[in-house]
Amino acid sequence: MTQAASxxxxxxxxxxxxAGQCLFVTLGHGGSPRARYMGALKVDNGMKVxxxxxxxxxxxxxxxxxxxxxxxxADEPRRRVVTLNGNAYLERSRTxxxxxxxxxxxxxxxxxxxxxxxVIRFIPETLEYLDLDIRLEPVIIDLxxxxxxxxxxxxxS
Numbered sequence: 001m002t003q004a005a006s007x008x009x010x011x012x013x014x015x016x017x018x019a020g021q022c023l024f025v026t027l028g029h030g031g032s033p034r035a036r037y038m039g040a041l042k043v044d045n046g047m048k049v050x051x052x053x054x055x056x057x058x059x060x061x062x063x064x065x066x067x068x069x070x071x072x073x074a075d076e077p078r079r080r081v082v083t084l085n086g087n088a089y090l091e092r093s094r095t096x097x098x099x100x101x102x103x104x105x106x107x108x109x110x111x112x113x114x115x116x117x118x119v120i121r122f123i124p125e126t127l128e129y130l131d132l133d134i135r136l137e138p139v140i141i142d143l144x145x146x147x148x149x150x151x152x153x154x155x156x157s
Contacts, residue, residue: 005141009047012082012129016043019073019082024051024120026062026069026088034062041104043073047084047124047143050100052110055090055118063088063120071122079132084124086143091119 021039028034036059042050049071053059063069067087074081091097101113110117130138 008129008139008141009127009143011080011131012127013043013045013047015075015080016047016049016073016082016084019043019075021073022049022051023072024059024069024088024122025072026059027066028058028062031066034058041100041119047127049084049122049124050091051088051120051122052100052104052107053090053118053120054116057118059120060090060118063090069122071124081128081130081138083128083130083138084122085126085128086122086124088120088122091121096121 021037023035024038025033025035038051038053041052044050051071067089069086069088071084071086072081073084097117097119098113100119101107101110101117105113125142125144127141127143128138129141
């Protein structure tokens with residue numbers, strides 16, 4: 001990864017880790033997008049996003065049919081936006097779910113850890129970073145190394 005891409009990834013990671021809320025987009029029946037506003041429980045250093053959900057929710061059924069999804073995070077004035085494209089899965093590990101619950105408790109919707117406390121693990125493949133104070137087009141970075149995205153570099157003029 002180039003130095004410019006590394007700087008962009010670091011800025012995107014900082015924004016994502018402090019956003020708190022996100023737009024989570026899945027594919028509904030017929031392939032139409034289904035978006036919902038959710039709390040981003042945790043964003044790790046690899047830009048994996050963990051979201052709380054009920055295991056029987058529509059979003060879980062949708063990612064079971066087709067794991068392709070998108071997570072959009074923004075800063076408060078909405079001048080910087082991170083869009084992650086990748087795949088989402090229901091976290092099956094009770095240990096991981098318990099660890100995330102303990103780290104974020106108390107949650108109003110989930111006052112106790114039980115089988116209703118579900119976690120979606122979102123694994124990004126591409127990152128789009130938009131900073132409207134610098135440029136009007138997003139920079140796209142392939143996080144997998146499998147595709148050549150030729151990311152546009154940010155100009156710091």
